[in-house]
Structures are given as C-alpha cells and as structure tokens.
Amino acid sequence: MSKNPYQDDHGNKDASITNPQGRAEFQPAPGTGAAAHTGDAFLIGDSMTGGYGKTGPDILHDCTIAVNKGEIAVIVGPNGAGKSTAMKATFGMLNLRKGSVRLDGEDITGLSPQDRVIKGMGFVPQTHNIFTSMTVEENLEMGAFIRRDDYKGTMAQVYDLFPILKEKRRQPAGELSGGQRQQVAVGRALMTRPKVLLLDEPTAGVSPIVMDELFDRIIEVARTGISILMVEQNARQALEIADKGYVLVQGANAHTGTGKDLLADPEVRRSFLGG
Ligand SMILES: Nc1ncnc2c1ncn2[C@@H]1O[C@H](COP(=O)(O)OP(=O)(O)OP(=O)(O)O)[C@@H](O)[C@H]1O
Numbered sequence: 001m002s003k004n005p006y007q008d009d010h011g012n013k014d015a016s017i018t019n020p021q022g023r024a025e026f027q028p029a030p031g032t033g034a035a036a037h038t039g040d041a042f043l044i045g046d047s048m049t050g051g052y053g054k055t056g057p058d059i060l061h062d063c064t065i066a067v068n069k070g071e072i073a074v075i076v077g078p079n080g081a082g083k084s085t086a087m088k089a090t091f092g093m094l095n096l097r098k099g100s101v102r103l104d105g106e107d108i109t110g111l112s113p114q115d116r117v118i119k120g121m122g123f124v125p126q127t128h129n130i131f132t133s134m135t136v137e138e139n140l141e142m143g144a145f146i147r148r149d150d151y152k153g154t155m156a157q158v159y160d161l162f163p164i165l166k167e168k169r170r171q172p173a174g175e176l177s178g179g180q181r182q183q184v185a186v187g188r189a190l191m192t193r194p195k196v197l198l199l200d201e202p203t204a205g206v207s208p209i210v211m212d213e214l215f216d217r218i219i220e221v222a223r224t225g226i227s228i229l230m231v232e233q234n235a236r237q238a239l240e241i242a243d244k245g246y247v248l249v250q251g252a253n254a255h256t257g258t259g260k261d262l263l264a265d266p267e268v269r270r271s272f273l274g275g
C-alpha cells in the first residue's frame with residue numbers, strides 16, 4: 001500500500017479536529033458583518049469590489065473572505081448573493097475595482113488564474129468542473145498540466161483518497177454519479193499540489209450520505225496542511241466543519257465568525273439556517 005497523506009485518520013466526523021487547539025485569533029464576535037482578524041490569513045480576498053466585464057455593475061461590495069493555513073473556511077448565503085463571484089474574484093477571474101488578494105503575504109491581485117495555480121491555488125468551479133468525455137485518469141492528467149515533474153505519486157494519493165476513482169479510472173467521467181464527478185473535480189485540482197483549494201459547492205446535488213463522505217475527505221485534505229475555502233449550499237453541515245464562516249448577502253459580508261459562532265447566532269439561524 002502506498003502511504004497516503006490525505007488519509008491518516010479515516011472518517012472522523014469530529015468538527016473540533018479541524019481546529020484542535022481552539023485557536024484564539026479567530027474569535028470575532030458573531031454578527032459583526034465586516035470580516036475582522038484576516039490580516040495574517042494564508043489567503044485573503046480583501047475588501048473586494050467589482051463585477052463582470054468592464055462596464056457591468058458591481059456584484060461584490062467591499063467583500064472580504066480569508067482562510068488560514070490548514071483550516072476550512074466556508075462561505076454561505078442566499079442564491080445570487082455573490083458567493084461564486086467572490087471565489088472567482090479570489091482566483092483572478094474578475095477585474096476588481098477595489099481591494100486586493102494576498103496569498104501567503106504576497107499581493108497577487110494582478111496575477112492571472114494560471115499564475116495563481118503556479119503560486120499554489122487550486123480551484124474547483126461550481127459547474128463544468130470536469131471533462132465529461134475524457135476518462136477519469138485523463139481528467140487527473142489534465143489537472144497536472146502545469147507540472148514538469150513526475151505526477152504519478154500525486155495521482156496515487158488522489159486514488160487513495162478517492163478509491164472509487166481508481167476503479168473507474170478508464171471510464172469517461174461523464175458516466176460517473178454526481179458524487180463521483182465531484183471527487184474527480186477535487187482530485188483534478190489536487191494534481192497541482194495546491195497550498196489552498198477553492199471549492200464552489202462541492203456537494204451540490206448529492207445525497208446526505210455522499211455529502212458527509214465528501215466532507216470527511218475535505219477534512220482529511222485540510223489536515224495535511226492544505227487550506228480549504230469553500231462555498232456551500234448545505235450551510236448547517238458545512239459550518240459544523242468550518243473553522244471560519246462567512247455569510248454573504250448581496251455581495252457584502254453580513255456575518256462573520258467561527259463556524260460554531262455562526263451556528264449559535266440567533267439571527268444567522270433565523271435568516272439562513274431555517275431556525
Ligand atoms: N458571468 C456573469 N456575468 C454577469 N453577471 C453574472 C455572471 N455570473 C453571475 N452574475 C451575477 O452576479 C450575481 C451573483 O451571482 P453568483 O453566481 O456569484 O451568486 P451565488 O451566490 O454563487 O449564487 P448560487 O447560490 O445560485 O450559486 C447574480 O446577480 C448573477 O446574476
């Protein structure tokens with residue numbers, strides 16, 4: 001058996017494992033709106049303002065999202081709130097009118113998405129995140145496009161993390177189930193050995209059991225030191241595994257806190273978690 005850094009402790013559902021020391025720096029008061037204490041985060045989209053194209057209206061308004069090293073940050077909010085837009089802005093797919101993006105202390109606001117991949121960012125978009133006519137293995141190979149070195153070891157790690165993908169490696173990815181396709185998409189992003197992974201609704205359209213399974217795998221990835229910034233429709237379950245949570249409304253920060261804080265906040269519960 002190959003040694004798998006993503007799989008040291010299989011299937012642990014304890015939310016506290018993502019923040020074993022209960023780190024003190026991430027304790028802003030719940031419901032404070034503006035995202036505080038992000039200055040030293042590993043990845044920060046800081047006070048981002050902008051929209052699509054050159055003349056489109058602003059979708060993001062002074063929006064800040066961030067994630068610390070090896071932690072999980074979750075973005076939730078209503079449909080059309082700008083969650084995907086915030087992810088795209090962080091990945092360099094939007095021209096910001098104001099604000100900046102910093103990775104490990106470096107200002108990367110001017111970099112193209114491809115250059116951000118080289119810097120250590122991996123992005124799994126909400127839709128069209130796999131090549132359906134290519135096999136599972138070809139999808140993973142495409143993921144390694146920027147690498148000049150031997151990526152077989154990384155592929156073995158992805159197969160250890162998602163064993164079903166190894167079984168189905170010769171099948172067209174389009175033939176897989178929804179949950180398996182999401183595994184292909186995450187696996188593809190892992191092929192560049194990212195330091196931070198941006199996941200836009202990784203559990204969209206899957207059953208609750210598959211969702212739990214995917215969250216477990218995401219926790220495993222975070223425990224190897226990879227930061228996870230993810231948008232989630234399953235707000236309650238996602239906040240349970242989140243070190244940090246952001247509620248976005250109309251392109252702006254509405255609530256920011258630890259996942260625990262947000263789950264306990266009466267206003268967040270009433271407005272966004274169904275009571
Ligand atoms: N490519 C685009 N061009 C122009 N406007 C866009 C584009 N993509 C999204 N928008 C607009 O930006 C706003 C925010 O959309 P976005 O997709 O970021 O929301 P979201 O929070 O991710 O929603 P959902 O929960 O449905 O995924 C919406 O008003 C949407 O119509």
Ligand SMILES: [Mg+2]
Nearest residue numbers: 083084085126
């Ligand atoms: Mg979206």
